[in-house]
Amino acid sequence: MSKTKPKNSANSGLRPTSRALPIALLRTREHIMEPIRPMLAEIGLTEQKWRVLRILTEIGPLEQTAIARHACLLLPSLTRILSRMEADGLIRRAQDPDDKRRSIVQISKQGSALIEAHQPFSNQVYRDLEKKYGREKLDLLLDMLEEIQEIKF
């Protein structure tokens, strides 16, 4: 019934790390990613590249500043990542004719094929999570996470 308190020494008034949101989010993410990482390693994609492909699949052709925002990447990082992905044939870049500073990034057939080939695995991981955690609770959690992201600090 009663939770065991950490028997610590110098913890004067600081929340335990399990109740510190940034750390809790990180640990949860690491835990969730554990079964997913071997799959990404197998198809030779970093998590970052994977996110870029997912976002391009979801939204469609997109300028780089927007991709960086959606994928939680800095623009200089994205530049390098996209160069490599373009060389690997996963995406294409084209100058925006209306604003020549912009370049529009689009997923390639090969990139789409990679996403599609992975989809059964991804869905299976998700179903497993639904089964072990509960569909409604998972849905609620995703709602709650979205709501936090809308807060202005």
Added chain:
Amino acid sequence: MSKTKPKNSANSGLRPTSRALPIALLRTREHIMEPIRPMLAEIGLTEQKWRVLRILTEIGPLEQTAIARHACLLLPSLTRILSRMEADGLIRRAQDPDDKRRSIVQISKQGSALIEAHQPFSNQVYRDLEKKYGREKLDLLLDMLEEIQEIKF
């Protein structure tokens, strides 16, 4: 009432990224970290070093394998991080007399002082979050995150 669906092209049966838990967790964490990062930069700590200090404060002297697990770091990364932190006087390492393979890491006075000096800021960020998001909801969210971390995949 009805949620607006993303008007995308090739999104055949894949969850939107906002409903993919690893991405949602990452975005939420980035959003939360935004006001915290300038503070860390000011005191010259990376997020990783900050986590190590927090964990040592919470649990007390700890061997490196355990720190790595709690802080979501690989052991080789931790080795380098601790070397630097030891040189900077933030932690101390001592060989475990009972098992000479192990080394026990302990936070130093200077490290504790850094944590303490930061505490008002940390608490303020947390209160701000409670105020804008709701204390009960935040507590529920932390409970839910802890529960996910206990799932066996």
Added chain:
DNA sequence: TATTGTTATACTCTATAACTATA
């Protein structure tokens, strides 16, 4: 034989600033 931690290596990401081209 297995475990703790270190070292080595190659790759990747982060963070910041300076820069180019365009608006």
Added chain:
DNA sequence: TATAGTTATAGAGTATAACAATA
């Protein structure tokens, strides 16, 4: 003047393997 993206650079983290010391 401001913005989109690139390049440069220094620092840091990731991932894997090999290793030494100890159990």
